[in-house]
Amino acid sequence: MLLRPALLAASISLALAFALPAQAAKAPAKAASKAAPSEPTLAHNLSEDNAARLAELISRFHAETGQTIKLVRLERGDKPATLNLISRYQMSDTLSQPKDFVPLHSMMQKAGEKLSLSLPEVLRPGVTDSRGKLVALPILYSTPVLFYNKNAMRKAGLDPETPPKTWFEMQGVLDKLQAAGYDCPYSSSWPSWVHLDNVSAVSGTPAIDSKGNLKFNALPQVKHVAMMATWTKARYFRLYGHTDEASQQFRNGQCAMLTTDSREYASFQDARGVELGVAPLPYHDDVFGGRRPSLANGPSLWVGAGKPAAEYKVAAKFVSFLLSPKIQVELVRHYGGLPLTEAARKAASSELLQDGRQMLEAAYASLQGKAEDTGIRLANIDRARLIADEELDAVWNDKKPAKAALDTAVSRGNAVLATHPLMKKSQPF
Structure with a gap:
């Protein structure tokens, strides 16, 4: 049956009245999907107290950059997270699964984040390749x-x-x-x-x-x-x-x-x-x-392979955040890791309490001298x-x-x- 022109126009108007709001409702959802921030993960197996300190550090990173990182537990057998804080007793898995990781210097370069770290010679074994490029961050190395x-x-x-x-x-x-x-x-x-x-x-x-x-x-x-x-x-x-x-x-x-x-x-x-x-x-x-x-030797930060570029961009910013002298001093104070730069070492020596300064002096005295270091650790x-x-x-x-x-x-x-x-x-x- 054919509709008369007036009735046809009314029907089209009624259909549009219902259809357009539905399309309008879908549009914001699509826009929200595009705007959703990429949240990289950081896997670790720290103690409860140290995990709480790491969470505080992540909160500060968020306050300074607006970016977020989700903390997860590092479990044997799981695929690596975007960033992975790996202890010496978990290094076997890293060494035996090279395709599951990407070098740190590569991630930083692709993310457009500068990595101008002159790492002390004693901290280089195990985290630099044959060309001297940084493949991981020795964030909590000690001796x-x-x-x-x-x-x-x-x-x-x-x-x-x-x-x-x-x-x-x-x-x-x-x-x-x-x-x-x-x-x-x-x-x-x-x-x-x-x-x-x-x-x-x-x-x-x-x-x-x-x-x-x-x-x-x-x-x-x-x-x-x-x-x-x-x-x-x-x-x-x-x-x-x-x-x-x-x-x-x-x-x-x-x-x-x-x-x-x-x-x-x-x-x-x-x-x-x-x-x-x-x-x-x-x-x-x-x-x-x-x-x-x-x-x-000690816990170091490794980059998991196969993550979205947006996640790597946030992860690279977090690495730069960790390398700032102020954060380096806090890592020494709360976790006892050796400073990664000479500037951070000087800052730590002046800002730490007596026990902290004694620790750094003893550690560097123990590391002093000409080493015969193959870089491989039992x-x-x-x-x-x-x-x-x-x-x-x-x-x-x-x-x-x-x-x-x-x-x-x-x-x-x-x-x-x-x-x-x-x-x-x-x-x-």
Whole structure:
């Protein structure tokens, strides 16, 4: 049936009256979709307190730039987030999955963000490629040092301002601490990192050669591990675990001395009954060539692959935010990481409290000198590190002699690396 012209016009007008509002309602939604900000993610596995501090940092970044970053937990097996704060014990996954990450310098360049960072030489291993370009940000790098309780030193009749410089001197100090009533004169967190990676480096015999082969069964390492076995029998040394368990024992005043990462000073600020002292990692004074530098390592910031350009743009701005001198000082104060620039180091030295300045002085003194650093860390190769921890336990529990245990650790570890060659590198690119 044909409609008359007047009726047809009325019908069209009525249809438009209903159709146009619907189209108008859809238009703002489309515009809102285009305007929605890209929110990159930052994955981490920090403690509750440190995660809260990181959230505050993200809030400040938002206040200054208007950009947001979402914090998520870093879980093994998950695809990398836009930014990933990766600890040394998670580096195996990074090394074995190079396609899941992109170099930091590449992201910064594509995002149009300048990366003019002159990183100190001691902080470059593991985060720079063969051309010296930055592939990750060593945001919380540190080095092992000797923490000690000055109150315990006084109780033992020792000068609290004169900590032991060598392992030989330390034995006499531990004897007096034990006589003063300390059941735990000395302990260590991260035993493989401290007593294999770093004792090897300080002795001038790297734990791993430049080709990624484990070599920590030479005479200096055997003598050191055997010495620690005698200290265990004498109850000078007590081992509480393979990560940072010993740090809690120092924090509560149970242990008088502790070797661990310099960045842990931040968690010792409110230690009960502890007046904090810090000194460079002790060394063996009978090795050829004298004391060499210790190693730097720790949580570093890596960029996940396959993210939208808009996310990378925000992530690049956040990296620049982290590199500002003011934020660098706060990272030292709250997390204990080593400053990434000379300007930040000077600012930190002038603005930190006494304990913080002592930590920086001890850390840099420990890192000083000509290094034989391959950039490859036993502590970064999780499977080899677990084997080394197991063999160290066997020595310190009087089940194996030091030489046999270290030979076994090297043999077993190299067998693992032979089937996982990507882990024999200092960085994945």
